[in-house]
Amino acid sequence: MLAYLGSLAVLFLAAFWRLDPFTANIVKDPGLQNFRTLVENDVYRQITIRTVKIAAAVTITDAILAFPIAYYMARVASPRVKGLLVVAILMPLWSSYLVKVYAWRVILQEDGILNWALGPFGLNGPGFGEVAMWLVFSYLWLPYMILPLYAGLERIPDSLLEASGDLGARAGRTFRSVVLPLALPAVVAGSIFTFSLTLGDFITPNLVSSVQFIGNVVYANVGVANNLPLASAFATVPVLIMIVYLLLAKRLGAFDSL
Amino acid sequence: METPAARIGLRLATGLTLAFLYIPLGVIALYAFNEKRVQTWPISGLTLDWWDKAFRNPGVRDAVLRSVEAALGATAIAIVLGTLAALAVQRYRFFGRETVSFLVILPIALPGIVTGMALNATFRTVLDPFGVPFGIFTIIVGHATFCIVVMYNNALARLRRSSRFIEEASMDLGADTWQTFRYITLPLTRTALLAGALLSFALSFDEVIVTTFTAGPVQTVPLWILQNLSRPNQLPIVNVVAVSLVLLSAIPVYIASRLAQESGILRRR
Numbered sequence: 001m002l003a004y005l006g007s008l009a010v011l012f013l014a015a016f017w018r019l020d021p022f023t024a025n026i027v028k029d030p031g032l033q034n035f036r037t038l039v040e041n042d043v044y045r046q047i048t049i050r051t052v053k054i055a056a057a058v059t060i061t062d063a064i065l066a067f068p069i070a071y072y073m074a075r076v077a078s079p080r081v082k083g084l085l086v087v088a089i090l091m092p093l094w095s096s097y098l099v100k101v102y103a104w105r106v107i108l109q110e111d112g113i114l115n116w117a118l119g120p121f122g123l124n125g126p127g128f129g130e131v132a133m134w135l136v137f138s139y140l141w142l143p144y145m146i147l148p149l150y151a152g153l154e155r156i157p158d159s160l161l162e163a164s165g166d167l168g169a170r171a172g173r174t175f176r177s178v179v180l181p182l183a184l185p186a187v188v189a190g191s192i193f194t195f196s197l198t199l200g201d202f203i204t205p206n207l208v209s210s211v212q213f214i215g216n217v218v219y220a221n222v223g224v225a226n227n228l229p230l231a232s233a234f235a236t237v238p239v240l241i242m243i244v245y246l247l248l249a250k251r252l253g254a255f256d257s258l
Numbered sequence: 259m260e261t262p263a264a265r266i267g268l269r270l271a272t273g274l275t276l277a278f279l280y281i282p283l284g285v286i287a288l289y290a291f292n293e294k295r296v297q298t299w300p301i302s303g304l305t306l307d308w309w310d311k312a313f314r315n316p317g318v319r320d321a322v323l324r325s326v327e328a329a330l331g332a333t334a335i336a337i338v339l340g341t342l343a344a345l346a347v348q349r350y351r352f353f354g355r356e357t358v359s360f361l362v363i364l365p366i367a368l369p370g371i372v373t374g375m376a377l378n379a380t381f382r383t384v385l386d387p388f389g390v391p392f393g394i395f396t397i398i399v400g401h402a403t404f405c406i407v408v409m410y411n412n413a414l415a416r417l418r419r420s421s422r423f424i425e426e427a428s429m430d431l432g433a434d435t436w437q438t439f440r441y442i443t444l445p446l447t448r449t450a451l452l453a454g455a456l457l458s459f460a461l462s463f464d465e466v467i468v469t470t471f472t473a474g475p476v477q478t479v480p481l482w483i484l485q486n487l488s489r490p491n492q493l494p495i496v497n498v499v500a501v502s503l504v505l506l507s508a509i510p511v512y513i514a515s516r517l518a519q520e521s522g523i524l525r526r527r
Contacts, residue, residue, distance in 0.1 A: 087515050102500055142275075
């Protein structure tokens with residue numbers, strides 16, 4: 001009975017996932033011309049480069065921002081504080097995506113709070129654009145980096161750090177030679193989220209900038225231009241990038257720390 | 259090994275990071291009580307008017323109802339199919355078992371826009387001829403794709419950790435398959451299933467990208483927000499909805515942390 005229901009469920013799932021090849025079929029039909037368009041057209045190439053560049057910048061930013069707080073949670077804070085901090089990180093993670101982007105729109109806008117705060121120093125906020133996008137993406141996915149990193153740092157046994165100290169390493173050296181290498185898989189695990197979530201997004205670029213991401217082009221081609229083949233072709237680009245990224249991540253041992 | 263100076267530095271950095279995470283949410287909360295219709299800073303005075311208006315707003319009410327419907331539907335499908343798929347992969351060796359465990363992960367590994375597009379194309383070619391229009395049903399099916407993954411992962415993780423011997427013992431003592439499931443498997447996996455259902459509900463409630471491709475004329479809360487962002491007149495009401503959503507997200511966080519404490523995840527060291 002269970003086997004029957006289970007296989008039904010599996011069938012149902014399989015029925016769903018045959019969708020992806022289905023769209024790919026539409027792509028394959030007219031041959032490689034869509035991909036040629038993508039490669040040869042300057043605009044598309046720039047959009048791809050921009051998307052990957054910002055996704056990478058966001059990932060690096062989040063890794064740097066997440067490290068101190070994750071380290072504090074894992075190795076310094078008392079169990080009670082630790083519990084509270086986990087909740088404090090989970091709260092923004094569970095809050096609505098759109099609400100967070102919208103909040104940044106309000107903050108960054110021309111007569112918003114950021115320009116008001118920077119005004120007395122004769123400075124101006126970044127306004128809407130690529131910098132705003134980088135900032136908002138970094139904000140959105142930061143909790144996704146903190147949590148795996150915290151789990152990874154917590155798994156490092158104290159004895160290793162003590163051993164490093166006993167062998168004469170200073171704090172900085174221990175950090176560089178012991179903590180960092182051991183935490184790397186966790187960082188890579190977190191980066192899967194920060195990177196892939198940025199790569200596939202098209203709402204944030206729309207709301208806080210006027211430049212386009214891969215997703216924007218895909219969306220426009222599905223909805224407005226109705227050029228499904230081109231949209232599908234372009235949509236395979238982030239998928240391919242992600243596959244390469246996941247293979248690399250697997251090599252670095254990230255899957256064990258997920 | 260941390261020196262006192264390093265501790266102070268870490269504490270400071272932690273505080274700053276928390277401030278970074280919470281200031282935007284706080285700003286929106288302030289704006290929800292803003293007297294003026296325009297979103298300029300500093301705000302001149304406070305009022306509760308917008309809350310009243312938001313609760314009376316038919317668009318908001320409709321969107322909330324649709325979102326709840328979609329989230330409940332998708333979660334229900336996910337609980338059944340995700341759990342069954344996990345049981346199947348855990349218990350039985352069958353043709354394509356490895357493929358299933360890989361395929362089920364796809365909807366979260368792939369960008370939402372790819373899932374959305376694929377679903378959109380299929381619904382258009384498969385459902386339209388049968389006269390099933392885009393709407394709440396297509397939203398539920400679309401959300402179910404990633405909710406199933408969440409349930410599957412949670413259930414599978416728990417099943418792998420719990421011993422099969424208990425179930426075999428139950429069968430040896432004369433319980434049938436259903437009784438074993440009801441009295442052994444279900445209690446063992448209960449917290450994991452609850453956590454998965456919670457996460458499914460929250461993900462579905464918040465989903466924008468797949469929804470834009472599958473909603474047709476129906477508006478969920480995120481779609482309502484997205485549409486009204488470009489209407490300056492509506493922004494005060496958007497503020498109220500936004501703050502309400504942030505406050506509501508405290509509920510799953512609270513339950514999740516209770517569940518984690520129950521199963522010892524927070525206490526584990």
